Amino acid sequence: MVTAYRHEPFTDFSIEENKKAFEDALKQVKDELGKNHDLLVGGERIRTDNQIISTNPANTKEVVGSVSKANQEIAEKAVQAASDAFESWRKWNPAARAEILFRAANIVRRRKHEFSAYLVYEVGKPWKEADADTAEAIDFMEYYGRQMLELKDGKPVESRPGEQNRYIYQPTGVSVVIPPWNLAFAIMAGTTIAPLVTGNTVIMKPASNSPVIAAKFVEVLEEAGVPKGVLNFVPGSGGEVGDYLVDHPKTALISFTGSRDVGKRIMKRASEVQEGQNHLKQVIAEMGGKDTVVVDSNANLETAAEAIVVSAFGFSGQKCSSGSRAVVHEDVYDELLDMVAKRTKELTVGNASEGNVYMGPVVDQSAYDKIMSYIEIGKEEGRLVTGGKGDDSKGYFIDPTIFADLDPKSRMQQEEIFGPVVCFTKAKNFDEAIEIANNTEYGLTGAVISNNREHLEIAKTDFHVGNLYFNRNCTGAIVGYQPFGGFKMSGTDSKAGGPDYLALHMQAKTISEKF
Ligand SMILES: NC(=O)c1ccc[n+]([C@@H]2O[C@H](COP(=O)([O-])OP(=O)(O)OC[C@H]3O[C@@H](n4cnc5c(N)ncnc54)[C@H](O)[C@@H]3O)[C@@H](O)[C@H]2O)c1
Numbered sequence: 001m002v003t004a005y006r007h008e009p010f011t012d013f014s015i016e017e018n019k020k021a022f023e024d025a026l027k028q029v030k031d032e033l034g035k036n037h038d039l040l041v042g043g044e045r046i047r048t049d050n051q052i053i054s055t056n057p058a059n060t061k062e063v064v065g066s067v068s069k070a071n072q073e074i075a076e077k078a079v080q081a082a083s084d085a086f087e088s089w090r091k092w093n094p095a096a097r098a099e100i101l102f103r104a105a106n107i108v109r110r111r112k113h114e115f116s117a118y119l120v121y122e123v124g125k126p127w128k129e130a131d132a133d134t135a136e137a138i139d140f141m142e143y144y145g146r147q148m149l150e151l152k153d154g155k156p157v158e159s160r161p162g163e164q165n166r167y168i169y170q171p172t173g174v175s176v177v178i179p180p181w182n183l184a185f186a187i188m189a190g191t192t193i194a195p196l197v198t199g200n201t202v203i204m205k206p207a208s209n210s211p212v213i214a215a216k217f218v219e220v221l222e223e224a225g226v227p228k229g230v231l232n233f234v235p236g237s238g239g240e241v242g243d244y245l246v247d248h249p250k251t252a253l254i255s256f257t258g259s260r261d262v263g264k265r266i267m268k269r270a271s272e273v274q275e276g277q278n279h280l281k282q283v284i285a286e287m288g289g290k291d292t293v294v295v296d297s298n299a300n301l302e303t304a305a306e307a308i309v310v311s312a313f314g315f316s317g318q319k320c321s322s323g324s325r326a327v328v329h330e331d332v333y334d335e336l337l338d339m340v341a342k343r344t345k346e347l348t349v350g351n352a353s354e355g356n357v358y359m360g361p362v363v364d365q366s367a368y369d370k371i372m373s374y375i376e377i378g379k380e381e382g383r384l385v386t387g388g389k390g391d392d393s394k395g396y397f398i399d400p401t402i403f404a405d406l407d408p409k410s411r412m413q414q415e416e417i418f419g420p421v422v423c424f425t426k427a428k429n430f431d432e433a434i435e436i437a438n439n440t441e442y443g444l445t446g447a448v449i450s451n452n453r454e455h456l457e458i459a460k461t462d463f464h465v466g467n468l469y470f471n472r473n474c475t476g477a478i479v480g481y482q483p484f485g486g487f488k489m490s491g492t493d494s495k496a497g498g499p500d501y502l503a504l505h506m507q508a509k510t511i512s513e514k515f
């Protein structure tokens with residue numbers, strides 16, 4: 001019997017002992033930085049001349065580690081290894097596969113701050129965000145392990161006299177897992193272990209900004225007992241290795257999380273049936289967001305201000321769930337804008353490996369340049385209220401930025417910026433606010449801050465997002481509590497961390513016998 005699932009508690013860094021433990025972990029990891037990490041194919045470690053160098057975005061001179069880079073030849077070996085290993089792994093007792101996840105969860109739990117410290121160095125996470133990312137990775141292992149135990153004998157269907165019917169799940173095959181860099185541990189881990197625990201074999205191609213944390217997790221899964229060939233670790237360029245793996249005729253399942261454009265490309269390529277391929281590929285594609293916090297006329301404005309700041313600036317706005325739009329009833333617009341600006345000016349920005357801060361850097365030069373160019377667009381399309389400055393001399397720092405008075409159709413209110421920028425738009429009434437909230441191509445998260453029950457009921461049916469939050473921020477879904485995934489161009493609504501997720505990695509089979 002396993003214990004009931006409960007999400008991993010977050011660390012309270014206001015407690016001196018916790019703060020000290022985290023500082024110790026940062027020191028320990030600092031001493032380890034710069035190591036080489038190998039590829040893993042068929043259980044064999046491979047070191048290549050071509051390396052991905054991962055650096056700290058808060059201090060670009062600091063090398064976090066180097067990771068061997070695969071080419072198409074190595075990718076091909078990985079597919080063959082995964083295909084061979086599938087023949088035995090698919091027959092493993094699902095409970096034994098789940099036990100590997102429980103073991104892995106405990107390995108990570110025992111070294112929790114160490115993994116979070118890697119996230120601080122590799123993607124510039126503030127402590128709280130790093131701690132939440134590691135906690136979510138643990139949650140995925142604990143939750144999916146338990147989900148597999150529930151699904152292992154299939155689901156009940158009716159039988160009739162003289163006829164017995166069964167409905168069971170079987171693994172799909174070779175799975176290609178392509179995670180993003182932002183929830184660098186949680187999403188990478190969750191999307192890797194879901195196909196594994198359901199009996200598929202995996203080729204994981206990490207994001208190039210976060211390959212070291214992925215390499216560390218691969219080590220954990222090996223230690224926990226994942227057999228050779230079942231998990232293959234193949235860092236490489238999206239265009240070269242990513243396309244190759246997506247196109248491969250032996251690929252049965254693709255689990256992608258990332259931007260809309262790459263997601264669309266993968267969907268299109270995966271639908272092409274290749275020579276020698278006698279199946280259709282299953283694709284999970286979770287993509288971007290342009291998420292809105294709607295504030296009603298009778299809202300508690302303290303709650304609203306807090307929700308907007310947390311949604312917009314948590315992890316520097318680099319979450320698909322980030323609330324980059326605030327749509328506010330005209331009666332409270334000016335007052336709320338002032339409150340949000342005041343809070344925003346108090347936020348601390350800096351290098352989280354040197355001390356705890358609210359916001360770290362953005363992830364790389366190209367993200368920095370893109371966000372700064374949106375800030376210029378914002379100055380033309382709206383009114384700069386606070387922020388707007390950046391400094392990339394040591395790391396990629398951008399001040400938390402607010403623009404006001406944006407047209408709902410402006411580029412700032414339509415395009416995913418993926419940085420610490422929130423744009424305010426005024427609405428005449430609640431209906432108009434929901435209409436504006438729905439007017440992008442995305443449909444991932446949204447929040448409504450209101451004390452009007454009727455309006456909340458309207459939002460339940462009319463606010464078209466996969467994750468809708470009332471009187472709170474629109475980020476931070478917890479595994480097993482708020483299954484996560486979006487509508488429209490935000491993706492396939494797979495609901496990671498939810499009860500339907502594992503089934504997407506399997507094929508349901510009906511067996512009917514006449515006696
Ligand atoms: N909906 C969600 O659950 C969710 C979660 C996190 C991030 N995101 C989205 O992810 C984006 C940020 O992440 P990102 O910058 O890593 O996204 P990205 O699309 O640039 O990259 C995601 C992954 O795809 C790989 N890739 C790139 N080109 C590829 C190709 N041609 N074939 C195969 N793989 C390829 C990358 O190497 C990376 O591993 C944002 O748009 C964000 O909203 C969505």
Ligand SMILES: N[C@@H](CCC=O)C(=O)O
Nearest residue numbers: 319320321475476477484
């Ligand atoms: N699941 C995360 C977002 C993942 C995307 O970046 C959240 O709910 O904030």
